[in-house]
Amino acid sequence: MDELFLDHMLADPRLQADIMARCAAGQFPDEPTAIANDLGLLRLPDRSDVRVWLVHAADAVLLDDLGQTLLITRLHNPGRGKQALPGGLLDAAPGGVERSEIAALREAREETGISAALLARALVTQLGARRHIRPFDIRRAWNNLPGTPVRKNELFTVSSLAFRVKLPGDLRDIPFKAGDDATAVSILPAAEVKPENLAVPDHLEMIRDALNV
Numbered sequence: 001m002d003e004l005f006l007d008h009m010l011a012d013p014r015l016q017a018d019i020m021a022r023c024a025a026g027q028f029p030d031e032p033t034a035i036a037n038d039l040g041l042l043r044l045p046d047r048s049d050v051r052v053w054l055v056h057a058a059d060a061v062l063l064d065d066l067g068q069t070l071l072i073t074r075l076h077n078p079g080r081g082k083q084a085l086p087g088g089l090l091d092a093a094p095g096g097v098e099r100s101e102i103a104a105l106r107e108a109r110e111e112t113g114i115s116a117a118l119l120a121r122a123l124v125t126q127l128g129a130r131r132h133i134r135p136f137d138i139r140r141a142w143n144n145l146p147g148t149p150v151r152k153n154e155l156f157t158v159s160s161l162a163f164r165v166k167l168p169g170d171l172r173d174i175p176f177k178a179g180d181d182a183t184a185v186s187i188l189p190a191a192e193v194k195p196e197n198l199a200v201p202d203h204l205e206m207i208r209d210a211l212n213v
Helices: 013-026 100-112 116-120 202-211
Strands: 036-043 049-063 068-074 087-089 123-131 138-140 155-166 182-189
Touching (some): 013 138, 013 155, 036 155, 049 202, 100 155
Parallel strands (some): 049 155
Antiparallel strands (some): 036 049, 049 068, 068 182
16 A cells, blocks of 8 residues: 555555546535545555545635735645645534635634734635645545544545735735744745745646736
8 A cells, every 4th residue: 555655645646536536526515514525435456445535625825915925835745845825624613614714814824923913904805616626635644634534544635725815015024933834934926936846736826816816
């Protein structure tokens, strides 16, 4: 089984395609009704079966009046040590799951240290629909995944819904501090973000979508 993975990330194209087909067939909504959806059992080349889950996340594209955006440096895979948008998994909430916009703003606070007061001044816009087809982000859980039904050694892929968070002024005037799953915070022109520097390939698409709103 270990030869199928690169640092806990599924690397086998056939298995990736199988999981993506299940995600496409599920017709999952933009606003999930559960933190994770069961995608069933996956048969591995060694004839063993492993359960696969779809867990749900949200990402924030912070933009300022100068066309700058914010990227964090990731502590964990996918793309450990590379840059990414602030974001993360939805949390449980009374009666179900927190809304994606709330999750995106919460993750921005946790990973960048931006204040709730500043975020309250932002214009927040949803960017398209939730992305479920993300073959580059299928992971083997190295432990039970907190807050979800995902158990150690099961597989999970991550859907995400992105939000444009438009802040007035210059992001460089805001005192950011990396936290949670981030090791650093960088401010740079959004139009100059390079795909080779990003941990998560579709984050570039999210940034471009935010610039076109």
